[in-house]
Amino acid sequence: MDPEPGARGRGETVVLRWAQGPRSVPMARRSPLDALESWGLDRVAESASLVRIEVHDASEVRPLMALPGDGAEGGWGLPLVEVLSEKWGVSDRCGPGKLVWAELRTDRGPEGASRVEAAARPDA
Incomplete structure (x- = not known):
């Protein structure tokens, strides 16, 4: 169920893949926030x-x-x-x-x- 290895930020795009199923939903919801945080833009999430x-x-x-x-x-x-x-x-x-x-x-x-x-x- 984990995202594909090495799939973190590619430039300004984040590409992640999960298996189909309900356990993937929380990970997909959290991923955009994690990407913004890793780019030092976690404050942007509050104002997007x-x-x-x-x-x-x-x-x-x-x-x-x-x-x-x-x-x-x-x-x-x-x-x-x-x-x-x-x-x-x-x-x-x-x-x-x-x-x-x-x-x-x-x-x-x-x-x-x-x-x-x-x-x-x-x-x-």
Whole structure:
């Protein structure tokens, strides 16, 4: 489950890889903060207003936006990204596969919270 050895900062970019699974989530959340700290920019984390997240995979299949059916346990990824992000998209990448990206505002005020709450309501 540990990030790929030697995957720390490459210039201004941090590239880390984890196995798919819930134990990887806390590590992925902590990694941007660790990178900023290692660059001596830990104070930036407190004032950052936009974060870009990219997920690369080897599949050529493009994701399609669709709401899962009632009681579905899966299929909520893109609907959540749509609600929580400023913008998102899918791009080609070098080599096989695709890159799915999202830009999230960290300084979003009450209007951001209301978008999430509205999306969570069944009558929305």
